[in-house]
Amino acid sequence: MIEIHNLTKIYHTTHQDIVALDNVSLSIKRGEIFGIIGLSGAGKSTLIRCINMLEKPTQGSIIVDGQDITALNKNELHLARQKIGMIFQQFNLLSSRSIFDNIMFPLEIAHVPTQPARQRVEELLEMVGLTDKARVYPDQLSGGQKQRVGIARALANDPKLLLSDEATSALDPQTTRSILKLLKDINSQLNLTILLITHDMNVIKQVCDRVAVINDSHIEEVGDVLSIFSNPRTPTSQSFINTIMNKGDTEEYTQNITKQQTGKYSRLIRVSFIGSSAGEPIISSMIRTHDVDANILYGNIDRVKDVPFGNLILELIGTEETVSLAMAYLMNNGLEIEVLK
Amino acid sequence: MIEYILATTANTFWVENSWIAEKVLMATWETLYMVVISTFLSYVFGLPLGVILVTTSDGHVLESKGFNRVLGAIINAARSIPFIIFLILVIPFTRLVVGTPIGTVASMVPLTLAAIPFVARLVENSLKEIEWGLIEAALSMGANAWQIVSKVLIPEATPSIILGMAITTINLVGYSAMAGIVGGGGLGTLAYYYGYQRYEDLVMWITVIVLIVFVQGVQTLGDKMVANTINKRR
Numbered sequence: 001m002i003e004i005h006n007l008t009k010i011y012h013t014t015h016q017d018i019v020a021l022d023n024v025s026l027s028i029k030r031g032e033i034f035g036i037i038g039l040s041g042a043g044k045s046t047l048i049r050c051i052n053m054l055e056k057p058t059q060g061s062i063i064v065d066g067q068d069i070t071a072l073n074k075n076e077l078h079l080a081r082q083k084i085g086m087i088f089q090q091f092n093l094l095s096s097r098s099i100f101d102n103i104m105f106p107l108e109i110a111h112v113p114t115q116p117a118r119q120r121v122e123e124l125l126e127m128v129g130l131t132d133k134a135r136v137y138p139d140q141l142s143g144g145q146k147q148r149v150g151i152a153r154a155l156a157n158d159p160k161l162l163l164s165d166e167a168t169s170a171l172d173p174q175t176t177r178s179i180l181k182l183l184k185d186i187n188s189q190l191n192l193t194i195l196l197i198t199h200d201m202n203v204i205k206q207v208c209d210r211v212a213v214i215n216d217s218h219i220e221e222v223g224d225v226l227s228i229f230s231n232p233r234t235p236t237s238q239s240f241i242n243t244i245m246n247k248g249d250t251e252e253y254t255q256n257i258t259k260q261q262t263g264k265y266s267r268l269i270r271v272s273f274i275g276s277s278a279g280e281p282i283i284s285s286m287i288r289t290h291d292v293d294a295n296i297l298y299g300n301i302d303r304v305k306d307v308p309f310g311n312l313i314l315e316l317i318g319t320e321e322t323v324s325l326a327m328a329y330l331m332n333n334g335l336e337i338e339v340l341k
Numbered sequence: 342m343i344e345y346i347l348a349t350t351a352n353t354f355w356v357e358n359s360w361i362a363e364k365v366l367m368a369t370w371e372t373l374y375m376v377v378i379s380t381f382l383s384y385v386f387g388l389p390l391g392v393i394l395v396t397t398s399d400g401h402v403l404e405s406k407g408f409n410r411v412l413g414a415i416i417n418a419a420r421s422i423p424f425i426i427f428l429i430l431v432i433p434f435t436r437l438v439v440g441t442p443i444g445t446v447a448s449m450v451p452l453t454l455a456a457i458p459f460v461a462r463l464v465e466n467s468l469k470e471i472e473w474g475l476i477e478a479a480l481s482m483g484a485n486a487w488q489i490v491s492k493v494l495i496p497e498a499t500p501s502i503i504l505g506m507a508i509t510t511i512n513l514v515g516y517s518a519m520a521g522i523v524g525g526g527g528l529g530t531l532a533y534y535y536g537y538q539r540y541e542d543l544v545m546w547i548t549v550i551v552l553i554v555f556v557q558g559v560q561t562l563g564d565k566m567v568a569n570t571i572n573k574r575r
Contacts, residue, residue, distance in 0.1 A: 052481055074485075081483035092478035095574055096496040106482040108492065137574040157482075 001161060001193045002028040002051065007060035009046050020046040022217040024060070028210075033187050033194045035208035035225075037201065037240055043217045044197040048163050051195065052084045053077055065160055082110045085154030089166035091146040093138040099149050100125070100134040106156040124152035128182065144175035151182060155190075162186075164196035168203060180207045201244045205229070205304050213237045229304050230274040244302075266317045268297075268341040271330060274309040282333050283312070290326040292318035313340070358543070364531055365547050371445045372527035372555070375520075376513045379449045383456035383509060388502075390416070390457065391464025392490055402476065402486040419458040424516050427455050428523060448525035452513055460509055467501035468494050500567040507563025511556050518552070528552060 009021040020043045028034045038044040049055040051062055053069055062069045064084065072080055093102050103124050107117040125131045128148040138146055147167060154162055164183070168176040184207050187194050198204065204211050204225060211228055213221045215236040221228060232238045271283075287294055294314050301310035316323045331337055390412070396402050397409040422430065428451045432442045435450040471494060479493045495502070521529015528548050536545030 054477055054480060078483040078485055081481060084481070086478070086481040088474060088478060090472075090474050092472070092474040094475060094493065094497060096499065105479075105492065109479070109482050109484045109488055139574050153482075163481075 001030040001032075001065060002026070002195065003061075003063040004051075005061045005063075007047070007050060007062065008058050009043075009050060009055060010058045019217050021050070021057075024214075024217075024219050026212060026219060026222065028193065028195060030193055031187070031191045032209040033184070033196070033207050035204040035211040036195070036197045036214055037199065037204055037211060038197070038214035038236075039199060042214045044199075044214050045165065047214065048165055048195065048197045051161075051163060052081050052086060082106070082157045083159050084161045084163060085157070085159035086163040086165065087147065087150045087154050087167045089169045091138070091143075091150045091170075093146055093149055093153075095138055098135055098137055099130060099141070102138065102149055103152045103156055106153055110157050112157075120156060121152075124155060127155075127186075128152045142175075143171050144179060147171065147175075147179050148182065151179075151186070155186070155192075160193065162192055162194045164194060166198060167196065169198065169200065173202075176203070177206070183207060201240045204240075205244060205302075213240065226274070226304050226307055226309075229309060264317050265320045265323060266315055267323050267327070267339060268313065268315050269327065270311055270313050270338040270340055272309075272311040272336040272338070273334075274307065282330065282335065283314070286326050286329050290318070290322050290329060292316050292322050292326045361541075361544055361547065364535070364544070365528075365551060368526075368528045368531040368548075369551055369555075372514065372517055372521075372529075375445050375448055375452065375517050375525075375527055376510060379452035379456060379513050379517075380506065380510045382449070382453040383460045383513075384506065386453075387457045387460025388464050390461035391468065392494065394461060394465040395468040395494070396486060396490065402480070402489050416458040416461055419455075420462070424451075424455050425519055427451060428520060443524040445526035448517065448520040448527070451520060452516055455516060456509055456513055459512065460505070463505035463508065464498075464502060467498040467505055470501060471497045500570050503566050503570070504563055507559050510559045510563075514552060514556060514559075 004024060004026040007021055007024040007026075008019070011018040011020055024043075024047065036044045036047060046055055050057050051064065051069070053072075057070055060070070064080070067080060069077070069080060094105065097105065100121055103121045104117060107120060112120070121134075122131070125134055128151055130145060130148055130152070133141065133145065133149075138149070141149065150167070162183075167183075168179050171179060180203065183194060183196075186192055187207075194207075196203065196208070208225050210222065210224050212219050213228070213234065213236050215234075220234045221232070221237050228237055229241060232241050283294060283296075286292070294316055296312060296314055298313040299310070300312075301308055303309070316326055318326070327337055327339075393403075394409065394412060394416070397405040397412070399406065399409075431451045431454055434454075435442045435447050438450055439447045441447055475493055475497060476489055479489050484492070517525065517527055518529035518532070519525075521527050521531070522533045524530065528551060532545050532548040535541040536548065
C-alpha cells in the first residue's frame with residue numbers, strides 16, 4: 001500500500017540544516033494498522049506529513065497505491081490527497097461550519113454533487129454515532145466527539161488510506177479507547193489501511209498490527225507488535241515498552257528479601273512469559289515436581305492483540321540444587337528468566 | 342453670544358436657527374454615503390490584497406517571497422503618507438476619474454485610496470489569526486489555493502474581518518472631515534465653513550455630537566454582528 005524508499009527530509013534554517021528524516025525506508029501492507037512510535041522530535045510527524053506531501057521530501061520516493069506521490073503535479077496531487085484521509089491531534093474542525101457541513105467539506109472540495117454528498121454525510125454521521133449532532137457547531141462538542149467528526153470527515157471521499165497524526169493524544173484514556181475501537185472497526189469493515197503516529201505505547205498495543213520505532217530521524221526497528229513487545233532489540237523500543245509494562249520495582253524486592261533471609265538457600269528471579277504459556281500452570285507444576293517453595297512478590301499480566309504476556313517476580317526457596325533445577329524447568333517450558341539476586 | 346441667547350426665547354431661537362438643522366442633516370447624509378461607499382470600495386480592493394499578502398507569505402499556499410516583499414513595501418509606503426498630504430497628492434488622479442477634485446463624489450477617491458492599504462493590513466492580521474492546522478486539514482483533503490481562501494480563510498476570519506470594517510469606517514469618518522476642509526463636502530465642510538470661518542460655535546458642537554453618535558453607532562453595529570455570528574456557533 002505504501003512503499004517508502006530512502007526518504008530524507010532536511011529543514012534549512014538560516015543557521016543550520018536540521019535533518020528530520022535520514023534515509024528512511026518502510027513498507028506498509030494493504031489493510032493493516034501500522035503504528036509509528038517515537039518521542040517528540042524523532043521525526044514521526046514529518047514522516048506522516050511526507051506521505052500526503054504536506055511536507056516535501058528532500059530526497060526519496062513514496063509510492064502510495066502504486067502511484068509515486070512525490071512525482072505528481074499540483075492537480076494530480078489534489079486528486080491523490082482526496083483518497084488519503086487524515087485526522088489530527090487538534091481535530092482541526094472549521095468553527096464556522098456545523099458538524100454536518102464540516103463533514104460535507106471534503107465532498108465540496110472533490111466537487112461531489114449536493115444530493116449524493118448529503119446522503120454520504122448522513123451515512124458517515126451514523127457510522128460515527130453523531131446523527132443527533134448534525135446541526136450543532138464544533139464548539140459544542142467534547143474532544144471525543146470532535147475526533148469522531150474528524151474521522152467521518154476523513155472518510156468522506158472513500159479513502160484507501162487513513163493517516164492519523166497523534167489522533168488520541170489530546171483525549172483521556174477512556175475516550176482514547178473508544179476512538180481506537182472506532183478506528184479498528186473501520187479498519188476491518190472497510191479494509192482501510194491505517195498509518196498512525198503516536199508517542200503512546202498503549203495505542204500501539206491496543207490497535208496496531210505492526211509497528212516501527214523511530215528515533216533520532218531513523219527507523220530503529222520494525223516488526224509485528226507482539227514480537228517487539230516480547231523481544232525489543234533497541235534501547236528505544238525497550239524504554240517504550242517499559243512505559244506500559246509495569247515490571248515492578250526490583251530494588252524494593254531485593255531489599256525485602258535480605259530482611260527475611262531464613263538460612264535457607266533462595267534466589268530472586270523475574271519470569272517473563274508470552275503467549276500460550278501464560279495460560280498454563282507451569283509455576284504450580286514446578287513446585288510439585290522440584291521440591292521448592294515459590295513466593296510470588298509481584299505479578300503483572302497484559303494482552304497484546306489477545307495474546308497474554310507478563311512477568312512475575314518470584315523468590316524460589318529450597319536447596320542450591322533444587323532451585324537451579326527449578327529454574328532450568330521454567331526455561332525448558334519457554335519462559336524467560338532473569339536472576340535478580 | 343451669551344447675551345444673545347439670554348435675550349431670545351427658546352422658541353425664536355429654534356426658528357432663527359432652523360437652517361442649522363437643515364445644513365446638519367444634509368451634511369450628515371453626505372458624510373454617511375461618502376464613508377459607506379469608500380469603505381465598501383476599499384474592501385473591494387483591500388480584501389483581495391490582504392488575502393494575497395497572507396497567501397504569498399513564507400510557507401503559505403501561494404508562497405512567493407519576492408512578490409510578497411514588494412507588495413508589502415508598496416503598502417507600507419502608501420500607509421506612511423499622512424492623509425492630509427495624500428489628499429493633495431491624488432488630486433490629478435481624482436480629476437481624471439471624477440472630472441473635478443471638489444465635492445463628495447471626488448472625496449471618495451482619496452478616501453478609498455488611503456483606506457485600501459490600511460484594509461489590506463487589517464485583513465492580513467485577521468487571516469493570520471487562523472490556526473495553521475485548519476489550512477493543513479484542508480490541504481490534506483486536496484483543497485486548492487482558491488478553495489482554502491474561500492472555504493477556510495474568509496469564513497473562519499469573518500468575525501475579525503467585520504470588526505476590521507468597523508475600524509475602517511470609523512477611520513474614514515475622521516478622514517472625511519479632513520477631506521471636508523479642502524472642499525470635500527459633508528460634516529467636515531460644514532464645521533469648517535460655519536464653525537471656523539463664521540464663528541458659529543453651535544454648528545461646530547452639533548457636528549461633534551453627530552460624529553460621536555455616528556462612531557458609536559458603527560462600533561455597536563460591528564460588535565452586534567460579530568456577537569451574532571459567534572453566538573450561532575455556541
